[in-house]
Amino acid sequence: xxxxxxxxFYDFYLDEHQNMxxxxxxxxxxxxxxxxxAKSVKNRSAKPLLKGIAAGYACAWVGHFFFEKNKPAxxxxxxxxxxxxxxxxxxxxxxxxxxxxxxxxxxx
Numbered sequence: 001x002x003x004x005x006x007x008x009f010y011d012f013y014l015d016e017h018q019n020m021x022x023x024x025x026x027x028x029x030x031x032x033x034x035x036x037x038a039k040s041v042k043n044r045s046a047k048p049l050l051k052g053i054a055a056g057y058a059c060a061w062v063g064h065f066f067f068e069k070n071k072p073a074x075x076x077x078x079x080x081x082x083x084x085x086x087x088x089x090x091x092x093x094x095x096x097x098x099x100x101x102x103x104x105x106x107x108x
């Protein structure tokens with residue numbers, strides 16, 4: 001699909017994450033969530049996962065309310081936002097999105 005035809009939800013999601021502090025907080029929050037998942041599997045307990053999810057959303061919401069100055073997309077589109085957050089996480093890990101400056105972004 002040509003990106004110029006119709007913007008995807010991910011395009012919208014990235015537009016909502018222009019502030020570098022917000023992106024960094026999302027990256028940290030996603031990392032907390034993944035660490036919680038790993039500990040839950042290792043310990044066979046849901047408690048670390050729940051803590052990781054809570055920490056992840058806390059980081060993301062601080063990023064939106066205090067830095068980005070918008071409402072998290074997860075309020076209206078929870079599943080699409082969750083999927084897009086991990087896509088953004090992978091894009092950062094692959095070097096396609098910067099946590100330093102948007103001029104280094106290779107997507108959008």
